[in-house]
Amino acid sequence: MASFKSTKIPIYPKLGEKVTPDTLYWKNYKAPVQIKEFGAVTSIDFSSLAPHNYAVTASTRIHIYGPFSTEPVKTFTRFKDTAYSGKFRSDGQLLVAGCEDSVVRLFDVSGKVALRVFKGHTKGVHVTDFTSDCYHILTGSDDYTCRLWDIPNSTELTSYKEHTDYIRCGTTSKLNRDIFITGSYDHTLRVFDARVEKSVMTMDHSQPVESVLLYPSEGLLVSAGGRYVKVWDLLKGGQPLVSLKNHHKTVTCLSLSSNGQRLLSASLDRHVKIYNTTNYKVVHNFDYAASILSLALAPDDESIVVGMTNGVLSIKHRKSPEEKREMVGKQRMQPVYRIFVKGRNYVPKKDDFLVSKPVKSHLAKYDKQLKKFNISKALDTALESWRRNRKPEITVAVMKELDRRGTLKNALAGRDEQNLSQLLNFLIGNVVDPRFTPVLVTATEMILDIYQAVVGQSSVVDRQLVRLQELVEREVDYQQDLLEVLGMLDTLFATSLPRKEVPCPGSSRSVPLPIRAPPPPRHIRFQSY
Numbered sequence: 001m002a003s004f005k006s007t008k009i010p011i012y013p014k015l016g017e018k019v020t021p022d023t024l025y026w027k028n029y030k031a032p033v034q035i036k037e038f039g040a041v042t043s044i045d046f047s048s049l050a051p052h053n054y055a056v057t058a059s060t061r062i063h064i065y066g067p068f069s070t071e072p073v074k075t076f077t078r079f080k081d082t083a084y085s086g087k088f089r090s091d092g093q094l095l096v097a098g099c100e101d102s103v104v105r106l107f108d109v110s111g112k113v114a115l116r117v118f119k120g121h122t123k124g125v126h127v128t129d130f131t132s133d134c135y136h137i138l139t140g141s142d143d144y145t146c147r148l149w150d151i152p153n154s155t156e157l158t159s160y161k162e163h164t165d166y167i168r169c170g171t172t173s174k175l176n177r178d179i180f181i182t183g184s185y186d187h188t189l190r191v192f193d194a195r196v197e198k199s200v201m202t203m204d205h206s207q208p209v210e211s212v213l214l215y216p217s218e219g220l221l222v223s224a225g226g227r228y229v230k231v232w233d234l235l236k237g238g239q240p241l242v243s244l245k246n247h248h249k250t251v252t253c254l255s256l257s258s259n260g261q262r263l264l265s266a267s268l269d270r271h272v273k274i275y276n277t278t279n280y281k282v283v284h285n286f287d288y289a290a291s292i293l294s295l296a297l298a299p300d301d302e303s304i305v306v307g308m309t310n311g312v313l314s315i316k317h318r319k320s321p322e323e324k325r326e327m328v329g330k331q332r333m334q335p336v337y338r339i340f341v342k343g344r345n346y347v348p349k350k351d352d353f354l355v356s357k358p359v360k361s362h363l364a365k366y367d368k369q370l371k372k373f374n375i376s377k378a379l380d381t382a383l384e385s386w387r388r389n390r391k392p393e394i395t396v397a398v399m400k401e402l403d404r405r406g407t408l409k410n411a412l413a414g415r416d417e418q419n420l421s422q423l424l425n426f427l428i429g430n431v432v433d434p435r436f437t438p439v440l441v442t443a444t445e446m447i448l449d450i451y452q453a454v455v456g457q458s459s460v461v462d463r464q465l466v467r468l469q470e471l472v473e474r475e476v477d478y479q480q481d482l483l484e485v486l487g488m489l490d491t492l493f494a495t496s497l498p499r500k501e502v503p504c505p506g507s508s509r510s511v512p513l514p515i516r517a518p519p520p521p522r523h524i525r526f527q528s529y
Helices: 021-026 321-331 337-342 365-371 375-382 385-390 392-405 408-412 417-430 437-450 459-496
Strands: 033-036 041-046 054-058 061-065 074-076 083-088 094-099 104-108 114-118 125-130 136-141 146-150 155-160 167-172 179-184 188-193 201-204 211-214 220-225 228-233 239-244 251-256 262-267 271-276 282-287 292-297 303-308 312-317 501-503 510-512
Touching: 021 271, 021 282, 041 083, 041 303, 041 312, 054 083, 054 303, 061 083, 061 094, 083 125, 094 125, 094 136, 104 136, 136 167, 146 179, 167 211, 179 211, 179 220, 211 251, 220 251, 228 251, 262 292, 271 292, 365 375, 365 392, 375 385, 375 392, 375 408, 385 392, 392 408, 392 417, 392 437, 408 437, 417 437, 417 459
Parallel strands: 041 292, 125 167, 251 292
Antiparallel strands: 033 312, 041 054, 054 061, 061 074, 083 094, 094 104, 104 114, 125 136, 136 146, 146 155, 167 179, 179 188, 188 201, 211 220, 220 228, 228 239, 251 262, 262 271, 271 282, 292 303, 303 312, 501 510
């Protein structure tokens, strides 16, 4: 007796994401190293000098970590309340930070005690930064003011109170010591010049602004607030260029790759999106376990450091060339047992007998039902929710096998309203898929023939039939339009290319080759009920 042959499931190419240079570049990082901080990580800043340590602001402390250390190499704890915005100076020698107690503190990286204390704000200071000349500090506070301070004299140089809500982000120009930009919860971005008594440019973000970023050329400004990331052209008076809405929750921080060609945005939706700065399309995406508050890239993109609301600091280091080679070596097939026993170069002899184990075949549930000739149960098994949603090719393969046996019509018949509705849902979702259309069109015609007499007795089934009809008619219209386009292209090609002639045997004349028209699409005939 011949053994039962299981249903052959065709393998279709996966429609996954394309492997692009960006995919290879941004996936070339090791598994993340996670460090637990004392509170939510609100700020991360890398030093511009080697070895590129980075300052992590969380709770009432600022930790400084080495590029590969999991323990802080330095800690500043002289804060009476929550610390904010720990930033390195460009020479890496000084660090400034704000605090909820409204005091701004300046530290020497090699010391512990604050070198300078700047008092003048009346509420928490969330924004600090050094100007390009290294002698002044910018601060922004919840008292709606932004101020410039002189480091040598510990005095306030100027103060601006143009915002009408909390100032939660800001940055200074690296090309001009007098230019700085602030973003506020009053939805505005303001560009200030220290030589002028008021702001020189104002832009409306339409959402509370959480982060701002200047391009290296400083001709473009990026702002983040709400679900939007917006790009502004400062050379054209703050004209909006692009508005991106790729996050599901508030965007909290921005960063730029080392070459300035990729923009990164992080959000409370636990995602980091990477954009191409040429067309602002998303080229890669990182997922994290908790909402993200801060993000920073090391020079040359050697590390990606992310701070989250649950106090976890996640660090991803780039793989070195040696580690890449090791990974490739591990992926190779390991030697099997027979190689250790007989050697890699062993060849069977002519008189050897090969003893093989009998391979036991395990049949799927639908194959077991087909083996017992339970055709309706086999189709019901193939229509189980997880199978028809995740692997519709299995359901279609079972239908094709039933049609080959000539029993598909019997398997489709005798169904109640619930089972018929389930079957129609599957057809609606997959009948226009070119991989499944040849089989499902046959099944659709059989269903219409079987249940034609009971149409009108169930409003649910009637709605699904109408929807299926509209879907198929739309697909037929698409096919007809496509055929018209193909006909136009054939005409264009026929007029542009030299006509090929075939000599007729027994005659001196040549007969032009006829152009065969493509076959018409197969239609499903629906009657009006």
